[in-house]
Amino acid sequence: MGRAAGTRTKLFVAEGDGCKAVCPIAERSYRGATDVFTPYGFSGFAGTGDLSQLPDAWRAFAQGQGYVAGYIMQHPLAMPGRLAGAWPEMSDAGRTLYRVDLTVGEEERLRALSSKKRAQRLRKWLEAASIETDQARLAEAFMRLYPDLMSRRGAASVYRFSDDILRDLVRLPDTVLVGVCDAAGEVTSVAQMGIAPACGEYLFVAARETSSGDGDGLLWLGLRALADRGAPACNLGGGITEGDGLSDFKRRLGGEPVPIPVLRQIFDAPRYQALCQSAGCDPDKTDFFPAYYR
Template sequence: MNCSDRLIGVDEPVAWREALEGVPHSFYATWDCCHAAALNTGWPTQLYVGEREGVRVVCPLSVRQHRGAIDWVTPTGFSGFASNGAWPGFADHWAAFAKGRGVVCSYLAQHPDFGDGALEGAAAGEEALYFLDLRQGLDGVLAQADTTRRKDWQRWQDRGGQFVTDRDTLAAFLLAQYGPFMDRMGAGRAARWRDDALQALLQCPSVGLVGTADAQGQMLAVILYGWTAWGAEGMLQASLPEGRDHTIALMLGGVRDLSARGIPWFNLGGGVRSGDSVAAAKRRWRPREASFRRLKQTYDPVRYAALCAEAGVAADATEGYFPAYYATGSAR
């Protein structure tokens, strides 16, 4: 059986988009999103494309180095492997390809709606993500949600809350307020988007923005999300301090927009930690829950063990950051 493998760079947008045609995938796998992610991290970013007898497997990757050792990581969000059909034995094929490229290991955040056990090989760790079903529109989402969500929505309307849809206004607010908002949230550098990366996201044709304002028309909050034909991903938001109670309305503004576009689901993400208050708040929507898999794969165990020994960490550690040898180092 003839197989082919290639890596398409983020500097090849046409080839990247062509490779995704006919393959169900998340917004996090698109060139637009990965280009913005590459600006944000500074890491070389590529799309793996494997093909065999009409089956195509894709996987976006960012390339990191630590003491000369190469590892691959999901550029941002949840993507991992996606395909247009079954490829038995792909996990072994993938591991051989990665080892042949001199890659020591990889950490892939596998999207639950696009992965497949035969593609992934062994998965390490699971965590719930929460998906709103948009097929019945805003009314369907509200009917599914618990009573507190419907009351929050009614309270926001009774206070005269308004949606803001002018894209220029929304983009300017996001660029001005995202940094201060993340400061108040105590977010570290790794959790933030740089201004140039945000600007790139805002140029994406499949990125939406919805904002909310109070009864006097003062804008207080904005949400940004991206979509493909298969579903939408909630990516980031920003608000003034007095806009914190606009979160429910922001979500429903996104629901209204996406359902009008015919997008079937909206991924709200998960909690910061399993079972925390963030996850509990998302469960009040009574969403579909699906497990996001953390794929921690080692292709050169000897080199991996040596790097862990240099860092003073156990090579067989499965919890915490991966690769474990980054515990005392950094990627370039």
């Protein structure tokens, strides 16, 4: 993912007696100063054991690296419980993801949809769909369909993956592809789902232009696949912007809104103040962080 975004991506690791924490991070530079942030595709800290010393270890690492500031978005469904409240700087990012409970049966999930009519349409779609499960065939279709979909949507460069990255994505462990075919037997849409103990993830979708009506059903197949593999929940993600049509789609599919916490930290206060002053911005503003990038 770092290759696609063109960022310097690293993995922070902190280990102690019977405990371990990791966090993917990316670096960027501004007027000779370096700050750290959550790279595309990753979401904050994860770990096991007693993590009470993690905040101090993280700050010591960041200051040792010479970082001026840090902006880490934390996956709320994967955050170790011991981290809740550990950082006074952690607050609501003003963004939302949508969670589907997979511990309940499919009928209960259908009843959680936004309307009975939507549930009826989905049932009919599932009965009529030509479902493809062959992973090799789905991988080939995903690699073929994804670039065209991104072009049609005018997607930003961070979402436009090279063939090598697409090949790596479909080979990732702990993932499953689901898809459907048209009447001629050609795969028309594919979704990739990730599987983890804390929750499953809705990762990517690739589809032909004429398969626009498959959205609900394709994602439902992904939820089925995760439930069959024991995932307790699925993170559908959020919208591109808060409250947009994509957010609404995930909410209507039964997604429960969950706020995304974010860790905003200043590691070198004098330098941060100087950078904000040179950029002509208020260093105390937190609606955009670090403020000097505004």
